[in-house]
Amino acid sequence: MTKPLVAIPADFRVIDGAGWHCVVDQYVNATLTVAGAMPVLVPALETGADIDAVLDRVDGVVISGSPSNVHPSLYGKEAKDSDGPFDLARDATSLPLIRRAIERAIPLLAICRGIQELNVALGGTLASEIQDIPGNWDHRKPPTADRDLAYAIRQPVEVREGSCIARYLGTSGPISVNSLHRQAISDLAPRLQAEALAEDGTVEAVSVIDAKGFAAGVQWHPEYWANADAPSRALFEAFGAAVRDYAAARTTVTA
Numbered sequence: 001m002t003k004p005l006v007a008i009p010a011d012f013r014v015i016d017g018a019g020w021h022c023v024v025d026q027y028v029n030a031t032l033t034v035a036g037a038m039p040v041l042v043p044a045l046e047t048g049a050d051i052d053a054v055l056d057r058v059d060g061v062v063i064s065g066s067p068s069n070v071h072p073s074l075y076g077k078e079a080k081d082s083d084g085p086f087d088l089a090r091d092a093t094s095l096p097l098i099r100r101a102i103e104r105a106i107p108l109l110a111i112c113r114g115i116q117e118l119n120v121a122l123g124g125t126l127a128s129e130i131q132d133i134p135g136n137w138d139h140r141k142p143p144t145a146d147r148d149l150a151y152a153i154r155q156p157v158e159v160r161e162g163s164c165i166a167r168y169l170g171t172s173g174p175i176s177v178n179s180l181h182r183q184a185i186s187d188l189a190p191r192l193q194a195e196a197l198a199e200d201g202t203v204e205a206v207s208v209i210d211a212k213g214f215a216a217g218v219q220w221h222p223e224y225w226a227n228a229d230a231p232s233r234a235l236f237e238a239f240g241a242a243v244r245d246y247a248a249a250r251t252t253v254t255a
């Protein structure tokens with residue numbers, strides 16, 4: 001039995017003067033080893049991306065985190081240099097991929113930058129430098145070269161009882177998560193419902209209202225501890241189950 005395929009849109013990076021299409025290994029590893037699906041990296045294309053050519057062939061979509069920020073013009077704001085770094089090619093690929101995956105009921109898991117893209121793709125806005133908002137917690141990546149410390153589970157989050165995220169996590173109420181972001185959801189998109197909040201009110205998880213399948217986003221990084229942390233593992237396992245169900249239905253239809 002071949003594994004179902006999960007699309008992961010890449011970042012566009014310039015390394016030694018050459019353009020690269022990159023996805024950090026933790027997203028690939030969690031998709032493969034915990035969700036049980038074969039990751040397929042999608043290049044970041046500012047123009048020319050054929051979204052349905054990808055979605056016709058996959059059974060799920062993971063939108064990964066990234067140090068880059070969604071360009072403010074995509075949610076009606078003027079861009080300041082301090083809002084960067086930007087990745088226009090990633091934006092141009094991931095936003096239409098998100099909208100079309102939801103339309104086609106293809107399982108979608110959006111992580112960190114991914115939940116921000118999900119919100120913008122559906123008409124919401126983002127707040128920048130949220131740590132500077134009085135009363136806010138500092139959600140930024142800890143200043144360390146040790147990635148286990150950077151992704152350490154350290155922030156309390158309240159998961160709403162009866163929410164989709166609670167079902168996927170296998171728990172509701174207080175959980176602890178990691179935190180590596182300086183932006184967050186500001187105006188929630190009309191089709192999103194907040195399903196987990198930080199103590200300072202930062203939206204930490206959403207699901208798509210009336211989605212025909214798995215369609216959720218988290219501001220934290222479940223992929224990093226997907227093998228070790230129970231809620232992280234449960235989320236990727238629930239996503240993997242939705243991906244297999246989608247693959248089975250797709251196979252039946254095309255048979």
Ligand SMILES: N[C@@H](CCC(=O)NCCCC(=O)O)C(=O)O
Binds near residue numbers: 066114183
């Ligand atoms: N850039 C956005 C999203 C943050 C994000 O996805 N962080 C994961 C990558 C962390 C890193 O390796 O730097 C924001 O800052 O809100």
